[in-house]
Amino acid sequence: MNADLRAMASRIRPGMRVALPVDYAGVSMAMTRPMIAHGAGDLHLICVPTGGLQVDQLVGAGLVRTVETSAVSLGEAGGAPRFNQAVKDGTIRLRDATCPAIHAGLMAAQKGSPFMPMRGLIGTDVLRHRDDWQVIDNPFAGGGDPVVLIPAIHPDVAIFHAPMADRSGNVWIGRRRELAAMAYASAETLVTVERIVEHNLLADEATAAGTLPALYVTAVAEAPRGAWPYGLWGEYATDTDELLRYARAARTAEGFAKYMAGEASA
Template sequence: MSSKLVTLREAISLIPDGAKLAISGNMDMSPMALIREIVRAQKRQLYLVCVGAAAVNADLLIGAGAVSTVEFSQISMGEYGFALNFRRHCEIGSLSSLEHACPTLTAAIQAGAMGIPFIPVRGLLGTDYMKIRPDFQAITNPYPYEDDKQIAIVPAIQPDVAIFHGYKADTLGNVVAHPLQNNRLLAQASQLAIASVEEIVTPEELRKESGTWIPSMYLSAIVHAPRGAAPTSCPGRYEIDGEQIAIYMEAAASQAGFQAYLQQHIYEAQEEAIR
């Protein structure tokens, strides 16, 4: 565990420019401390994979100029409105985007974890996804059922690095994360996986925690980052910081406003993360 417990800066040093970076979370359990440190490190040309419906986690990285390509199923700020940086950069053509249906994105990560090059997904044939995603293909179904002569396949996703926020890690390097996110699958599919956590506890304490268990063998680095999901929520610990989200939304309405936000709330701010 001592080799895996690192500072924020040490964790982000594992992410090179141009990496295929996968993130989990939305308005709950986004790895915001890690994401803010990525912005501070001025990483560039990241290929961002949003596992699940993304929100401020993706929008912040895009607005900061860290992302050249994003692969996603949905990016929005939920009840707070549109993801304004994402929308603006798509509209001006500075961001390449690859859209998924939720099942195709999950299936692609599953294929990556299994080490296979593609995976079949039902429900795509006859939809516009087959038009906007030329890498989604239809093949002859070798095991047809009734009239099911063809089936769609999607390519596997194997991120270079995955980041997520969990509840707790133990001194052996295992992590417990939110049960409704696919963080264990994501860690399995990725070359490196970095987790920020609210607490470091003993193995005995971690075994009592409910949630998704992610074994140490799938993790490359762990950062002790209390409130590391804020301003998104950490269910059972703290709620969404609506005041901070409102400040973010006002700033993201313009490129100039967002640059001022980055200066005040990211570059000049300090994270309370410890070893």
């Protein structure tokens, strides 16, 4: 196992709030096994705004106490087997949300604000089960007009994968701005990249606009094909066959353990 990835995983401590991106935005699958080997558990996962394979594997490995998410699935490969089993068994705490509420919570943290108001949600069971969200009457409306307040989401650490970083720790995220939102809101950000380039990403206006400055980045490690079996935008496609192989294997705890013991190969 890559020493850099091991070192990054060792920054995660039990009980941390960990922000992870949606399956098409740049999931650092390369960090999953190092995280499991490191073994820090009782994690509170924040899916931005939904989760997939990585969430399922961390749940299956028993590292997760809480999942805050708008959805968890393996996309075309179907339901997330270990997550679904954990829900059925009642072994994880659920914080069901809706996508823009997760974005709103991160946005509040980005601004240093205590909360963000948002439309929708009134009358849903999503809202009914969230005792951390509040409903107030819009103070500018002159009576009535209920609106939901989403408290700021402050992850301890954000973890994602991107195409490239430079030697200064600037990371190119292109138009995947949710990765920046995660980093702004989080105390630490751990990034794996396809490659580290020798030129400064901020020196060229063409890459500067899509670059997350090193200010927000705690550590970077090179991990070629680090999103696999997920794809990475502009780089490679999702390996749906591998997702299906996992989905079949992880139907049982034994099958999951056997799959995870196998060598990860891209």
